[in-house]
Amino acid sequence: MVKEHLQFTLFEKGIFERVVLKPPMKAPGIMHNEACFLYAVEGESKVFSAVSDIMLRTEEAVVMKCGNYLNDWLETTEQSFCQAIAIHFYPDVLKKLYDKELPEFFKSVKDIQPTCIEKVKSSRLLKNYINSLQFYFENPDLVNDELLKLKLKEIILLLVNTDKSGSMKGLLASLFTPTEYSFKELVEANIYNNLSLDELALLHGVSLSSFKREFNKVYKESPGRYFKRRKLERAAKLIISTNERIGEIAFNCGFSEVAHFSNSFQDQFGCSPTAYRVSQNNN
Known part of the structure; x- marks a missing residue:
């Protein structure tokens, strides 16, 4: 449930957002021609891309290039609500921001293989930047287009200048180039994640029916049966x-309920997980 949503627009597009929500909550992100910087002010989230996932904790951030994502905000004992700040990057906005000529760090970077999602190291500079945005979210009357242009340039420079490994430069250079992956790579990367078929279809950018058809074509087996079998084999x-x-x-094998896991295990192996452990250890 979303408790609060504030947004600042620039060039008629939502650029800066602050969201307060009550977990657990899954938020899909469809970004065909867009990239995003996401900062967890409070709370924990697991961010899924098609072939990878990253844990996002309080005062941590990620940068996501164009693609499909699922943000799973987790319920914890420490926080009743989660708060996040998102900054969206659009190619047309960046061209206007830099007067049509993009800086060198948005151009090709040699010898770096960018991923679709990259974690941003926490730093005092980043915290100060987020605090400055918080001030403007609390005082929206002070915000104008020129200020938003400065804040957008500031986060980009901050990401580049604190990037020691060069991985962020590689990501920025490919922000609007989709990451290529095969259907099998998506499936194998998410077998043990607790994601529904609807959510996997979203990450793949297709409808549920199209996902099922492609799955049956590639694996010659229904997705439900295949995922359950692989999860149980790993659990055993x-x-x-x-x-x-x-x-x-x-939980580590992708089951959300122990009772469901135990029943499925019993059906597959003819005994409970505990009995299976005892019998195998005695052999």
Whole structure:
């Protein structure tokens, strides 16, 4: 549930956003010709792209290039609400911002393979920048287009100048170039994530029916049956090779409920997870 949503627009597009929400909540992000900087002021989230995911904790940030994402805000004992600040990048806005000639760091960077999502290291400079945005969200009457242009340039320079590895430069140079991946890469990357078929279809950028058709064509098996089998096979290996609790194994293999996991395990292996551990250890 969204409790608060504030937005500043520039060149008729929403650029700066502040959102307060009550977790748990999953927020899809469809960004075909757009990129985004996301900062968690408070709360924890797991950000999924098609073939990777990143944990986002309080006072951490990520930059996401164009693509489809799912932001899973998690319920914790520390916070009742989550707060995030998002800054959106559009190619036409950046051209206007830099008077049609983009800086060098938006151009090709050699020897760097950019990912679709990159975590931004926490720093005093970044915290100060976020605090300055918070001030303007609390005092919107002070905001005008010239100020927004300065703040947009400021975050871009901050990201570039604090990038020691060069990975952020690589990401900025490919902000609006979609990451290519195969259908199998998407499936294999998300087998043990607790994502629905609808959510996987969203990450792939297709309808649910199209996703199911492609899955059956590639795997010769229904997605529900394939995912359950792979999850249970991994769980069986962890049960006999680790001392993890059954509930932890169920969660790590993508099951949201221990009871559902136990019933599925019983159907697959003919005994409960606990009995399976005992029998295998005695052999």
